[in-house]
Amino acid sequence: MKVETNLNTMPVHSAAPDSSDDDVSLLTLWHNVTSHVRLFAWIASSILALAILYLLVASPVYKANALIQVDEQQGSALGALSDVASALSLNKPIDGELDILTSRAVLEPAIEATQARTAISVANRIPVIGRLYGRFATPPDGLADAPLGLTGFAWGGERLVLAAFDVPKALYGEKFRLRAGQNGQWTLEDRDGVPVARGVLGQRVGFTVLTDYGPGQGVIEVRELRGRPGASFKLVESSLQNTLDAMGKRLKVEETTKDSSMIELSMKNNDPELAARFANEVARAYVSMNVRHRAEQARLSLQFLSRKLPAFRQELERSEDRLNEYRIRTKTIDVEQQTEALLTRAVDLTKQKTLVDLNLQAMHQQYRAGHPALQALQAQDSALDQALRDIDKQVQALPSTQQDYLRLARDVAVNTQLYTALVANAQQLEVAEAGTTGNVSIIDLAVAPEQMDWPKVPLVLVGGLFGGLMIAFVVVQALAALRGVLRDPLHIERLTQVPIFAIVPSSNRQTRLVKDSQKDNWRHMALLASQDAADPSIEALRSLRTTLKFAMFGTEGRAILFTGPTQGVGKTFVAANFAYLLAIKGMRVLILDTDMRRSGLNRYFPLASVHVGLANVLAGEAKFSDAIVGSGFEGLDILPAGSSIPPNPGELLERPAFAALLKEANARYDYVIVDSPPVLPVSDAVTVAQACGAVFVVSRSEVTNGRQLVETMNRLSHAGVKVSGQVFNGFHATRYGYGYGYGYGYRYGTGK
Template identity: 60%
Template sequence: MKRYPIETTMPNYPLPAAEDEVSPVELWHNITSNKRLFLTIIGAFLALGLLYSVFAPPTYKANVLIQVDQQQASALGALSDVASALDMTKSLDGELDILNSRAVIGNAINATRADTTIAVANRFPVIGALYARVLGPQTPVAPAPFGLDSFAWGGERLKLTEFVLPSSLYGKNTYLSITSPDNWKLEKRDGTLMAHGRVGESVSFPVQTDDGVFNAKITLSELSGRPGTRFELEQHSLQSTIETLRKQLKVEETTKDSSMIQMAFKAKDPVLAANFANSIADAYVALNKAHRSEQARLSLQFLSGKLPALRNELEQSEDRLNRYRIATKTIDIEDQTEALLTQSAALIKQGTLVDLNLEAAKAQFNEFHPSVKALQAQKAAIDAMENTVSRQIEKLPATQQDYLRLARDVTVNTQLYTALLANSQQLEVAEAGTTGNVSVIDFAVSPEKADWPKPPIVMAGALIAGTLIAFITVQLIGSLRGSLRDPLQVERVANVPLYAVVPTSKGQTTLLRASRRNGEDVALLAESDPGDPSIEALRSLRGTLKFALVGAESNVVLFTGATQGLGKTFTSANFSYLLAINGDRVLVIDADMRRSGLANYFPCKKAGGLAEVLAGTVSLKDAIQPTSVDNLHVLSAGNRVPPNPSELLERPSFSALLREASAAYDYVVIDSPPVLPVSDAVTIAQQCSAVFLVVRSDVTSARQLTETINRLQRARVNVSGLVFNGFNAGRYGYGYGYGYSSTSTEPQNKRDKRRLS
């Protein structure tokens, strides 16, 4: 008989997002579909964050606050004329660079012996450091729990006053052990004794190097710990230590133009952090003071060289003026001439001072320095004013001009010599008592709490990182799987009508859990909860089945799929039940002789099954078993797995079995193996009138569905339709659901018959 294709009307689902677009619903579904993996990754990151917070060595931060007085001049007022020009005000950025300089950090390293790292070498594995940090008191030495006194449990201290090793031992470990109270010994890694002594004693010991014997030294100022405690010492070169400690040092201005510097140093030892930060502050203050003292010394040296020449010039100018007065018998001068004399003398004095300051500045700085440029600008202005006064003097009579010039020389030289002599005397005092323009406002104190790790920040970072990694992972898995999730997507890929969309059933999940918990067979959902949404979907499939069989040669219906775990057995069992309660005689055949599934729904006696019937050891009549449902019979897969299921299905006896069953029953429903793993389903499908492929949401991929249809078509099997199983409408934002169930007292089979009438 000729079969006619049936066109079905699809529900009005919203169109899915285009394949090249990223849908937020798809992203969310990738998370919910892999929520265990998603939560596991986040949990793993949180666990790592917790472990890090507990076991990571703490880092302590010590802070120092420094004030830089940008406008400070000499404390001696008589020096103001010279010091105002020689005082070099540094920008605060320059002060920050000085704090990070090798000169400052190197002095701090020498003061604190920070070039040598010290660690306790005999802690208890894993938990020893944690015990020493959390449970073990700092002082005195922590008692050993459970009598494990061969380990160090906290409170051990070692402080070096002097430790000098040859460069060949830089970066190599040496070990100092406590032999008795106040006594120690120093060994190499291989146990070779290098030195021994007492606390406070300076010990020199020879070390053989490639260049000869090196005289090494060590002095301990503090040593605490029970005998047997072992310290690991590692000394580094000054340069490498500076580079390492610079990374732990942070220097910055507190606020813009505040002249306040905040310095922070981080270390694993809180005492070392405070001591090293204070040592940097002390070295910086000392360097600043030495620099300003050197400025005063250079100024004094410069003035000392100029004073003899100025004195000689003063004496000569006085002699010239006296000779002129005697020769011209001039004693008094006019008021105008005296005013010009005073003005000219003042200008020449200022110009000379500027010249001296400019010469001193050039001796310290290059010609592009701001101070040099400022002095040059002052010199140009004074020269212009001197030219103006000189033009006024040229208008005087010759006698007054000569007198004015001679008198001016005397006045200027007298004032210059007197001022510079006084400043020279003041600079001698200033050189001995110079103070810097920086001061430490707050010295560092040993921090009580660790600056890092901070558990809230660590856990928040672990949560963010874990969520991000988990999100990326599940999205990659979702994209690689290419699972089908949307009904229209399924129909578009398969180009086959979609007969039913079976939603996810919470009731079926409950039945499966109860079956595993009680060790019983799985109850049919269609019988225990006939109003479940998934059963309603199968009823719609039952209503369209007779149209799918129009023109068919038989009434044999096959349910198969691409792989295992798609819900073929669930669909076959419940669909058969719905046909049976509708008054039709139904035979459901378990054709999966390799992995039987119908036996979980329909337990049968060990009278044989499909395998035995095809093998000819049991007749079909004896193998068919009744069920608890009227009109519903089952043919199990068999008592045991045959060695050749494919060969059995290819025998003529299988076709004969289907013809006999088709004649005896209104419908024959076959639950077959999957198509892709084995060839059994293709062989069975060639004997059936209607073939339905079960596709499961988030399980079946587009590639699997396409390959399944291609295999069946190559065997000249036409797929009648698709059953989309496990669909969660709310998850994809379709906005519809099944919010109803059967509440009538009318028997379900009567209600089903009435619907079809």
């Protein structure tokens, strides 16, 4: 009867959680790497190879640097308040200057001066090969020699510098082509390859070009052209906004060190000369704008003072007239010492307040309300008002005659000092307006770099090496986690709650026997127990033989089945050698090969000439006794699967004839060792296991994973089969590298 199973209702064999299962040791990580060493090496070497390839094909990027110094700015537009403003320390010298350097007002003149809106590239260069050849074969300021006489291609050193190039807006982003001719002559072609302009170096040529919206006008002037006749350059003009965005990303400005007043300006580009020219134009545009700004400040301050000076002159004359008139009327010549001190203090404070008020009026014309400079001067103005009120209180305590004299004398002194100071400032501003120099200067102009800034060979190689190692490490760890192969026998017992009766170590001798048998077309047996009885793998199977009575306790029949989750776990190896160990103890043993799809007993016994087997007996084509063959060892017989694969192996095993055959075998032999197909690919093993007295599940280290083993136990349990125990095969007790599983694949073949 065929057994149907439902995976959704299968009990899961699992143990209580163990914290040690979740621990990932360094040794486990190292095992994962060594078990996938070929994959690890392939990934790491591939990443490193990609890094080397990147070094060869990447376009070099050059960086040009310019150095700018920023002097401390004047605190006020009026020279009379320079000391007051410097005491305020409102701004650092670099505040705002970095933003100005990357502003549109600075970048736009630099773009226009360098023709940066036009992207220029060599058009007739062989991709990759031409660039590699040119990198190593181009001489300084010259053309690389054409290999093999291929002068129709560009091989390095070609150069085109434009003094002007402008096309209609409708053709922004479209490709134009400029071809070099003899003696500095050139020809410009539009996007369709139609010549639209011809000229020579230094000649500005206007041209008409067709657009999608009709004819448009353009202009071009070639400043420098280097290339063999026929050399071709691709020209693409972009809009100003796109160019501003692109060049702004390549430009970097930063203070060299904190509070150093020094700005480093760096420009990156594929063309080293363009990088240097653009950096220098940015620096010059910045200095020019700074000079214009300071000249404008001087001009506005001079205009303000020019309007105020006549009023101050008139006020000075009126104050002098009032003091003279008071002296004549009161006949007052001298004043007391206390009054003199108050007068000096009042004059000084009044002068300061007047200058602050004047500077506030001037700054209101240049800055918006809320500017830090305005707020600081307003705070100082309030402090001066309070000091003057204190002076007034002291003056009111004086006799009336001294009070009047002090006020009149104070007005004269203040107006005289103010008028004198402002006249001097006006003269200074006239000089400043005529020869303003600004407070920034270029210390170092950029020069065309000789070495590329990127890619950096050591950095890319180190990054490729360590990046490859890291990626390979992550991949193999992820693969190992997905595989989940079994390595620890204790973990297997906790996972399945089924005891392990034998831990069979991996045998190098068995590997050599199999290789020798393959070379000899399986004419020599690879049965390890008969070749090396002292091998550790055989010793482990002897322990299984010793404990067999415990596994058979309370069972009917003498049939012992060996199966596994998938192919390749070594169940046939275990069954064949275990049967041999039983036979040499004087027992009559039959090996029953029920794996009619992919028999593997021919590796261990001489079955090449066998034509009749289990399939023939179950089909009624042969008798049980006629199908049995000798193994070549006393007490050990074999019932092979048959020489041909039947169309319905599973149905044959479900027939009553199989139960009858197994009953007859139990009567004739002390033990019947059943080598069955794996459990997961086909249902044959579940059918056979129901008729056997003991069932052992064979799993293999580094091949079987936990999911496969648990599912195998569930299928057998659902079919009413009690698993007697497990055999853990291929165990590496001291090995540091492990392999990985193969999944559930099961195919027809001859090896196992």
